[in-house]
Amino acid sequence: MAVFPLFQPVLKVNFMVTMWDTPDSNGGGLEGALSTVGSAVLSAATQFVLGGFKSVEGLDASNTLTTYHQGGQNDSELHFFDRASYARIVLQRGVTFNTDLWDWQHQVITGKRKTRKSGTIVLMDTRKLYEVPGLGASLPGMAFPVASWTFHNALPAKLAGPKLDATEGAGAGAVAIEALELHAEKIERVSLALIPxxxxxxxxxxxxxxxxxxxxxxxxxxxxxxxxxxx
Structure with a gap:
């Protein structure tokens, strides 16, 4: 019997990033309730960013706790939840003809509508569920998704172009890389059952x-x- 990926840890090398315009996201805040895949698909004006990214960082959530010292109880302290905060998500990819990230940056800094994006990051197993003889490429559904994170109502915080150096030579280390840092209102790890x-x-x-x-x-x-x- 094959061992399916949901029973054991997987490598961190196989993942996919999807981002879409959050419907009615100009104000942020309560409109985050609309930032779902379903509502995005229903919007004909939605712009999708489907990426092969080199790396993803910042899937972190931190809690701020308030400390209370109760009178007469000197051997301990009480802690209460105050609020959650989230790290900047950093997406890196090789430079190509695709300018979608720079287009979003330009739209935010010059447009009347400060378009926010929500997204999903899916980590998949490197092993395949099935093989097609003679096919070198992968088909949708070949790799089983193991984990998924969503972020809501993000704005670009920094967009960095590649460091250009004529002395780097060739090879993987010489690939021109661009990086997007975005700040989201919320980051969640979601059940795979919520992914269509x-x-x-x-x-x-x-x-x-x-x-x-x-x-x-x-x-x-x-x-x-x-x-x-x-x-």
Missing amino acids: GVADLNSVLSGLVGLAGGAALAGASAGATAIAGGF
Whole structure:
């Protein structure tokens, strides 16, 4: 029986980033309730950014706690939740003809509407669920998604172009890299069941695992019966 990725840690090298315009996001705040994949798809004007990024950093959430010292209780202190804060998300990718990130930056600093973006970062297993003979590339659904994070109502905080150096030579280390830092109102790790299409796949895999487990238990039970009969 194959071991499916949801039962063990996976490598950090296979991931996908998707961003979309948050509908009615000019004001931020309460409009964050609209920043879902479903509402974005329903908006014909939504602009999607679908990326192959080199790296993603900043999927961090921090809690600010208030400390209270209760009178007469000198051997301990009480802590209460105050608010959550989130790190800047840093996305890095190689420079190509694609200018979508710079277009967003330009729209924010010059446009009347300060368009915010929400997004999803999906980490997938490097192993494939199936193989197609003779096909060198990967097809959608080949890799099983293991974890997903969403960020809401983000604005670009910094957009850095590549460091150009004619002495770097060739190779992976000489790739021109651009980096986007964005600040989101909220970062969450979400259930895979909330990602369109993944819930059905998860159900199928769970069913296969359940059937295999049931067969294994049945085999073990039959073996135990045979051994008991032998005695």
